[in-house]
Amino acid sequence: MKTGKFRLLRKNHIALAVLTTASLVASGFFYSRRVTLLQSAVDRAIHSKELSSFLGDILLFLVFLLLTIIFDFLASFMSAVNNVGMFKNLVRSQIRLMLDADMLELKKQNTGEIITRMFDDGWYIISLYSSTIPDLVATSFKVGLLVFVFYQLSPRILLIALLLSPLYSFPLSSPRRRIMEHQEKERSSFEKCVKFINETLSGAAVIKAFESKRFFYKEFGKLTNLWLNTSNTLFNVVAKTESLYPFLNGLLPILVVALSSFLIAKKEITIGSAISFFYFISGFYSSISNVYSSVLDIMRSRTYKERISEVMELSAEKGGGKELGDFKQMSLQNVSFGYPDGGEILTDLNIKIDAGDRVAIVASSGEGKSTLVSLFNRFLTPTKGQILINDIPIEQYSLSSLRKKIILVRSNDILFDTTIKNNITLFEDFPEDELERILRMCECDFVEKLENGIHTVVGERGTKLSDGQRQRIVLARALIRKPQVLILDEATSGVDSETEEKIFEKILKEINTVIIISHRLSTIRKAKKIIVLNNGRVEAEGTHEELMEKSPLYREIVRSQLEV
Numbered sequence: 289m290k291t292g293k294f295r296l297l298r299k300n301h302i303a304l305a306v307l308t309t310a311s312l313v314a315s316g317f318f319y320s321r322r323v324t325l326l327q328s329a330v331d332r333a334i335h336s337k338e339l340s341s342f343l344g345d346i347l348l349f350l351v352f353l354l355l356t357i358i359f360d361f362l363a364s365f366m367s368a369v370n371n372v373g374m375f376k377n378l379v380r381s382q383i384r385l386m387l388d389a390d391m392l393e394l395k396k397q398n399t400g401e402i403i404t405r406m407f408d409d410g411w412y413i414i415s416l417y418s419s420t421i422p423d424l425v426a427t428s429f430k431v432g433l434l435v436f437v438f439y440q441l442s443p444r445i446l447l448i449a450l451l452l453s454p455l456y457s458f459p460l461s462s463p464r465r466r467i468m469e470h471q472e473k474e475r476s477s478f479e480k481c482v483k484f485i486n487e488t489l490s491g492a493a494v495i496k497a498f499e500s501k502r503f504f505y506k507e508f509g510k511l512t513n514l515w516l517n518t519s520n521t522l523f524n525v526v527a528k529t530e531s532l533y534p535f536l537n538g539l540l541p542i543l544v545v546a547l548s549s550f551l552i553a554k555k556e557i558t559i560g561s562a563i564s565f566f567y568f569i570s571g572f573y574s575s576i577s578n579v580y581s582s583v584l585d586i587m588r589s590r591t592y593k594e595r596i597s598e599v600m601e602l603s604a605e606k607g608g609g610k611e612l613g614d615f616k617q618m619s620l621q622n623v624s625f626g627y628p629d630g631g632e633i634l635t636d637l638n639i640k641i642d643a644g645d646r647v648a649i650v651a652s653s654g655e656g657k658s659t660l661v662s663l664f665n666r667f668l669t670p671t672k673g674q675i676l677i678n679d680i681p682i683e684q685y686s687l688s689s690l691r692k693k694i695i696l697v698r699s700n701d702i703l704f705d706t707t708i709k710n711n712i713t714l715f716e717d718f719p720e721d722e723l724e725r726i727l728r729m730c731e732c733d734f735v736e737k738l739e740n741g742i743h744t745v746v747g748e749r750g751t752k753l754s755d756g757q758r759q760r761i762v763l764a765r766a767l768i769r770k771p772q773v774l775i776l777d778e779a780t781s782g783v784d785s786e787t788e789e790k791i792f793e794k795i796l797k798e799i800n801t802v803i804i805i806s807h808r809l810s811t812i813r814k815a816k817k818i819i820v821l822n823n824g825r826v827e828a829e830g831t832h833e834e835l836m837e838k839s840p841l842y843r844e845i846v847r848s849q850l851e852v
């Protein structure tokens with residue numbers, strides 16, 4: 289299931305785009321009215337030889353000019369309002385799609401890439417609907433109207449103007465295509481720079497610790513040079529193309545005037561028609577040119593749509609319709625799992641966890657402990673076999689009921705750049721006294737000593753707190769939601785053993801079923817059931833004492849890996 293099928297255009301956006309088109313059509317209509325008015329005004333003035341007969345027409349001409357300007361202004365205003373509305377819709381949809389996305393797909397995304405695509409390509413697609421398409425419809429209407437009006441003035445000059453129009457459009461067609469190509473190169477090199485900046489900022493501590501600044505500057509230098517080169521080439525092509533306009537704008541009307549003069553001399557057209565043609569011919573050509581650019585923009589939009597679809601079309605996670613009631617039992621039946629781009633990590637696992645169990649999962653590093661527990665809250669889905677909860681396949685439960693009852697806390701879960709309170713509640717309402725109780729339960733007495741207590745803002749990813757403090761806040765976030773099954777994946781690895789001991793004592797009194805991954809023997813020993821994994825399979829199962837007796841691997845892990 290893809291999440292990308294969101295509607296960029298809502299009813300109000302379509303309505304605004306239609307109104308924008310209508311305004312542009314009205315502007316085109318009053319533009320064409322000026323053509324006929326100028327012709328009749330000039331001819332009448334020449335015929336009557338009275339300047340006064342010209343004044344009324346000038347006034348009307350000004351009214352039409354004013355109306356053209358007003359409708360153009362209205363169109364720009366509505367198009368700008370539509371742009372902002374659609375962009376808000378796009379950004380909101382992107383966030384929603386990302387939060388609904390499958391965890392594996394989400395991990396593949398790159399923040400820098402998403403941001404540039406959302407802001408650059410997204411903006412382009414939006415302006416297509418808010419201005420390019422209305423402009424194309426209205427300008428085509430305007431061209432049609434001008435052709436009709438010019439035809440009435442003189443079919444011969446119209447024919448000449450039309451025959452000359454390719455001279456105006458075609459010299460620009462090849463540079464325009466080149467502009468499109470260079471624009472794509474420029475966007476892609478800019479995207480690489482943004483990606484690099486994003487990663488450099490998040491990895492600043494690593495870069496400093498390893499004294500790698502020089503190499504990062506150099507690498508960034510290469511990327512910025514590439515970006516500058518592509519930008520320069522783009523500006524060059526654009527400038528060369530634009531320099532053609534004054535030439536064509538100057539040349540073509542002169543040709544029309546020369547031919548008109550010839551037709552006046554032959555008395556085939558009136559002076560009014562010729563002046564009107566001369567006055568409006570560049571508007572006619574620029575309208576044709578606009579139609580041409582709009583068509584190219586629409587053709588080009590495919591690339592932008594594809595680029596944005598890549599970050600919008602993420603596979604969505606799909607839950608079932610059943611609500612998970614009280615947790616009684618989880619059983620893994622012949623469960624295997626492998627990441628899409630790798631081999632099998634977990635093979636044919638048969639594990640049973642009952643309500644009230646205290647289970648520890650032990651294995652060497654990289655054996656798949658975190659992967660295994662990520663199957664329990666459906667961050668991941670088995671590639672073979674099935675997981676039953678209360679005898680019902682886990683997929684049949686709604687994700688929200690499952691994740692309310694089974695909460696996974698990981699050592700690297702982040703804090704957001706907001707207050708401690710918000711980080712625990714995640715903006716949900718909880719009674720103040722419960723919040724205080726949970727903070728005490730997680731040994732968070734350091735909070736009181738902070739400048740603003742629970743209202744202290746912790747910085748990006750919680751950088752203002754120590755690792756142990758951060759982990760205790762993350763734990764409080766889980767405990768305040770009273771999970772029936774609490775999974776702790778190295779969740780207190782940064783907390784000292786003594787404090788961890790106190791926290792666990794309280795957790796075990798309050799939470800019925802606890803599953804632990806830890807490198808501390810004191811923590812592991814609290815489990816009544818320890819599962820030892822080896823090569824993706826269950827090697828042994830039992831209490832610490834039983835395993836010390838029967839499992840050589842467990843003895844080895846205890847000796848070499850578990851902190852005593």
Ligand SMILES: Nc1ncnc2c1ncn2[C@@H]1O[C@H](COP(=O)(O)OP(=O)(O)OP(=O)(O)O)[C@@H](O)[C@H]1O
Nearest residue numbers: 395627630633651652653654655656657658659660
């Ligand atoms: N998103 C992913 N895509 C591909 N492979 C992954 C992904 N996450 C983990 N792996 C691989 O799966 C294997 C198991 O990783 P996992 O994190 O589950 O191990 P672990 O036992 O928890 O390790 P540790 O004790 O070091 O935390 C590793 O070989 C790892 O490279």
